[in-house]
Every structure is written in structure tokens, then in C-alpha cells.
Amino acid sequence: MIVAQRKPFAEIKEMLQGYNKVLNVGCGTCVSVCLTGGEKEVAVLNTELEMARRLDDDPIDIQGHTIERQCDREYLAELDSIIEEGKFDALMSMACGVGIQFLAERYPLIPTFPAVDTSGLAVNQTVGWYEERCRSCSQCVLGFTGGICPITMCAKRLLNGPCGGTNKGSCEISNDQPCAWFRIWERLSGQGRLDSIKKINTTRGWKDQAPRNLMQPGYKKPEKMVK
Amino acid sequence: MSTETHFNSESNLEKVLKSGQFAFTGELGPPRGTDVEEVKEKAKFLKGNVDAVNITDNQTAVVRMSSWAASLILIQEGLEPNYQMVCRDRNRLAMQADILGGSALGIRNMLCLSGDHQQFGDHPDAMGVFDIDSTQLIAMVKQMRDEGLFLNGNEIHQPPKMFIGAAANPFADPFEWRVHRLAKKIEAGADFIQTQCIYNMPKFREFVRLANEEGLTEKVYILAGVTPMKSVGMARYMKTKVPGMDVPDEIINRLKGVEKDKVAQEGINIACEQIEEFKEMKGVHGVHMMAIEWEHMVPEIAEQAKVLPRPVFS
Numbered sequence: 371m372i373v374a375q376r377k378p379f380a381e382i383k384e385m386l387q388g389y390n391k392v393l394n395v396g397c398g399t400c401v402s403v404c405l406t407g408g409e410k411e412v413a414v415l416n417t418e419l420e421m422a423r424r425l426d427d428d429p430i431d432i433q434g435h436t437i438e439r440q441c442d443r444e445y446l447a448e449l450d451s452i453i454e455e456g457k458f459d460a461l462m463s464m465a466c467g468v469g470i471q472f473l474a475e476r477y478p479l480i481p482t483f484p485a486v487d488t489s490g491l492a493v494n495q496t497v498g499w500y501e502e503r504c505r506s507c508s509q510c511v512l513g514f515t516g517g518i519c520p521i522t523m524c525a526k527r528l529l530n531g532p533c534g535g536t537n538k539g540s541c542e543i544s545n546d547q548p549c550a551w552f553r554i555w556e557r558l559s560g561q562g563r564l565d566s567i568k569k570i571n572t573t574r575g576w577k578d579q580a581p582r583n584l585m586q587p588g589y590k591k592p593e594k595m596v597k
Numbered sequence: 598m599s600t601e602t603h604f605n606s607e608s609n610l611e612k613v614l615k616s617g618q619f620a621f622t623g624e625l626g627p628p629r630g631t632d633v634e635e636v637k638e639k640a641k642f643l644k645g646n647v648d649a650v651n652i653t654d655n656q657t658a659v660v661r662m663s664s665w666a667a668s669l670i671l672i673q674e675g676l677e678p679n680y681q682m683v684c685r686d687r688n689r690l691a692m693q694a695d696i697l698g699g700s701a702l703g704i705r706n707m708l709c710l711s712g713d714h715q716q717f718g719d720h721p722d723a724m725g726v727f728d729i730d731s732t733q734l735i736a737m738v739k740q741m742r743d744e745g746l747f748l749n750g751n752e753i754h755q756p757p758k759m760f761i762g763a764a765a766n767p768f769a770d771p772f773e774w775r776v777h778r779l780a781k782k783i784e785a786g787a788d789f790i791q792t793q794c795i796y797n798m799p800k801f802r803e804f805v806r807l808a809n810e811e812g813l814t815e816k817v818y819i820l821a822g823v824t825p826m827k828s829v830g831m832a833r834y835m836k837t838k839v840p841g842m843d844v845p846d847e848i849i850n851r852l853k854g855v856e857k858d859k860v861a862q863e864g865i866n867i868a869c870e871q872i873e874e875f876k877e878m879k880g881v882h883g884v885h886m887m888a889i890e891w892e893h894m895v896p897e898i899a900e901q902a903k904v905l906p907r908p909v910f911s
Contacts (some may be wrong), residue, residue: 537770
């Protein structure tokens with residue numbers, strides 16, 4: 371899933387300076403699961419903002435509404451009437467970067483602010499602990515690396531590791547960070563597949579250096595986009 | 598040696614190794630500024646005492662005078678540089694451009710490295726490039742030199758001449774993988790190897806034995822890395838703080854066992870004993886002396902290690 375972290379409160383407060391009627395939009399999917407931007411977190415942030423602005427003698431009217439997914443027009447549509455009636459002077463989103471942009475795009479006349487920093491594609495290790503596993507690089511190498519991603523987990527994105535800096539199974543950058551290539555070696559060793567990495571992995575072209583679009587076979591862009 | 602069939606790079610280091618003599622290389626870190634005199638001062642101590650001088654490339658991810666620029670100063674001073682290039686700071690375009698420029702201005706040796714992670718340096722928030730890795734860099738330089746082709750396959754008008762170096766750390770984990778990684782670097786095109794600083798001699802002997810067994814030392818020249826310990830503190834720091842470094846307690850105890858003003862000399866004694874063993878070790882073709890910020894001691898160390906005079910080719 372996509373994981374995100376709430377921005378520091380001071381940064382959020384600063385962004386909303388000068389705005390007095392705000393709708394904070396939560397997202398019920400990934401950011402809810404990682405305890406960052408769901409219904410509960412929207413309520414908590416709104417309360418904090420109300421209290422802080424009251425203390426500043428500059429009250430804010432901030433409302434909250436959480437939809438199923440901010441990256442989907444079908445769900446965003448339910449905000450249309452709320453936003454029209456609410457006469458908000460700003461929107462805030464607690465969705466990932468994708469959701470924030472889709473919300474801003476739907477209401478181009480209203481300033482939209484992010485309340486979270488999106489931090490990657492991660493697994494849920496235990497409640498509250500999420501570990502990045504994929505950089506969505508568009509060319510998966512997991513087949514020859516024993517199912518461990520060096521693009522994500524190796525701090526140098528090496529394709530012919532481990533480097534000389536590997537430190538008793540940890541990465542040179544930190545004892546808390548496992549060395550991806552040490553783990554790859556261990557796993558392939560256990561599977562009797564070390565030949566997979568004895569071959570030189572030649573230079574690869576990076577496929578994520580320009581904005582990417584996915585169009586499935588048999589589909590095409592509509593001639594006119596409907597809101 | 599398979600390297601004998603390679604393109605002649607005109608490198609002095611290559612000539613020393615091909616002539617079957619025991620090579621002795623040094624190292625010089627460029628200044629953190631524009632002071633040419635600082636480079637010349639360090640170079641003075643290395644001139645005539647080593648076959649080539651590694652010029653580090655933003656070592657430990659700290660910004661310094663660029664390694665190709667310092668390499669050119671060395672050429673002007675009559676020394677031969679071994680131009681270090683890391684994958685951290687340049688993409689494939691900048692790398693190929695610097696290889697062409699370096700070769701055009703007389704650089705004849707290159708050491709291809711991944712580079713310490715930027716987090717260790719003075720700009721820890723910098724974006725690490727790592728467009729290609731060190732094995733891929735070796736292959737790229739070889740392709741440029743031997744096939745006269747850029748990485749994309751386009752032809753180079755007047756290809757570069759380079760004697761291609763790579764690093765090996767016999768002490769990083771997993772130990773049994775290290776020989777395979779060495780084999781990969783040789784297959785990619787390395788002509789010579791300079792190893793991480795060696796303190797654990799039994800482990801290094803085992804590494805070389807495995808490399809001999811795999812036939813690797815017939816395909817590449819191996820220069821054993823030596824850094825004399827200046828103090829007990831340095832030895833402790835290397836043991837505990839430097840990733841991939843293996844300093845046995847016996848080294849620390851030996852340094853602790855002498856009077857305080859004799860510790861540095863004891864460090865040199867240990868280094869010279871190592872060098873004596875390397876001279877006799879099958880599969881080792883020279884020593885890379887990394888006397889870090891201790892360049893002025895190199896003449897004395899070279900003298901004591903009995904590696905002088907260095908060979909001269911007309």
C-alpha cells in the first residue's frame with residue numbers, strides 16, 4: 371500500500387494562515403490503514419487546529435469529510451455538493467500525493483493544501499510499522515534477486531552487490547538498515563540459486579525518469595474528459 | 598596474464614606490472630579548496646617513491662577539488678595519477694565525458710568505485726546518483742577503450758586509453774561471496790585490483806588462496822592495500838567505526854605494547870612486515886600504500902619496505 375506521514379503541525383498551521391473556512395478531506399484507503407489520513411486522523415488534526423487558532427485569537431472553521439478514495443472520480447464526486455454549500459476558502463487533504471492532486475484538480479478555484487508527506491510503497495510489518503518495499507521503477511528485478519528489491523533496499527541501488535561497505539549483514543549507512551544484497555545472497559544461497567547473481571547485471575535504462583502513463587491494451591483515452 | 602593481450606594504455610603502472618615487477622602505488626586526497634600548492638606539497642613526497650598515485654574522488658562523500666583536476670596537477674608535477682571515479686556523484690553522461698577529458702589530457706589509469714554513501718559526508722541530504730554501479734562502470738570504460746563505443750553503442754572518435762582498476766574488500770560479508778564479486782569485476786574488464794586496507798592477514802591469505810584456486814590472479818593484477826596505523830586511537834577507530842574494516846586485536850595490542858612515542862614507528866614496522874609477506878605471496882602483484890594524510894612519511898616507508906628504487910621506463 372501507499373504510506374504517508376502527517377506533516378509537522380507547525381507546517382500545517384503555517385499553510386492555513388489567512389484561511390478561515392477549511393474542509394479537511396480524509397481518504398479511506400491506504401492512508402487510513404497506515405493510521406495517517408483516515409476519518410480519525412482528520413478529526414484529530416481538526417481539533418488541534420481549532421485549539422491552536424483559538425489560542426492565537428484567530429479562530430478557524432474547519433470541517434472534516436473522509437471519502438473512500440481520493441484517487442477515484444467516483445468517490446470525489448460526493449464532495450461536490452458539500453464544497454458548493456460550504457463556501458470553503460481552502461481545502462486540505464490527508465490523502466497521499468495522488469489523492470491530493472486529484473482533489474486540487476477537481477476544484478481548481480479553491481487553494482488545496484497537503485497535510486501529509488507521502489513516503490512510499492510499503493508493507494504493514496506490525497500495527498504502526500511500515501517498511502518500504504517498492505520504488506515502482508517499471509522494471510522489476512525480483513526474479514533474479516530472490517524476491518528482495520535492491521532498487522528500494524540498497525542505499526546505492528546497486529545491481530551487482532553487496533558492496534565493500536556491507537557491515538555484518540547491515541548497510542554501511544546504519545546498523546538498523548539490513549544490507550539488501552547480503553539478504554539477496556542469503557536467500558539465493560538457501561535456494562541454491564547463486565548463479566543468478568554471479569552473472570554481471572549490465573547497465574540498465576531507468577524507466578522512471580519521465581512521467582509515466584499506463585494504458586491497458588484495448589483501452590484508449592476518451593475524446594472528452596468528463597468530470 | 599590475460600591483461601597482456603589488452604590495449605596498451607601507455608600507463609606507467611601497467612608497464613611496471615607487465616614487466617613482472619612488484620608495484621607500489623600511493624594515494625593523495627585533493628584539498629578542500631583551490632590551493633594548488635597543497636597538492637604539489639603532498640606530491641613531492643610521493644615522486645619517485647611510487648609508480649602511480651590514486652587521486653580520491655570526494656572521498657567519504659566530502660567535497661574536494663575534483664579528482665581529474667588534481668590528477669592533472671600531478672601530471673604537471675611529473676607523477677602518474679590513478680584517477681578515482683565514484684558512481685555516487687555522476688550519471689553516465691558525466692562519467693563518459695570525464696573519461697574522455699581525462700584521457701585527452703593524459704590520465705592513463707582509473708579506479709572505478711561505487712563510492713561511500715552521501716550520508717557519511719558533508720552534504721548528507723544530497724541526491725546520490727548511482728545511475729550505474731562500479732561493475733557496470735568498469736564494463737563501460739572497457740567498452741569505450743577496447744571497442745571504441747559509448748555505452749549506447751555509438752562510435753567514439755579517438756577512444757580513451759585507460760588502465761582499468763577496481764576495488765575489492767576481502768573483509769566484507771559474506772566472505773565466500775567476495776571472490777565471486779572479484780570474478781565479476783574481472784569479467785567486466787578490470788586490469789588491476791586495489792584492495793581495502795589489510796590488517797587481518799589470515800583472512801587475506803585465505804582470500805588470495807581462493808582467488809588463486811579460481812584462476813583469478815592469472816587474469817588480474819592484485820595490489821594489496823596497506824595503511825600504517827599512526828596511533829592506537831586510529832586502530833580502534835578503524836576497528837569499530839569504519840564499515841567493512843577488519844582490525845584484529847593483536848594489531849591493537851602490539852601498538853599498545855610499545856612506548857607512546859614509538860607507536861607510529863611500530864605501525865610502520867607492521868606495514869613493512871606485511872609488505873615483505875606480500876612480495877612473496879603468490880597472486881599478489883604489488884602494494885597500494887594508503888598513507889592517509891601521512892604523505893610525508895611515504896619516502897621513509899618505501900625505504901624501510903625495500904621497494905626503492907622504482908622502475909623507470911623510457
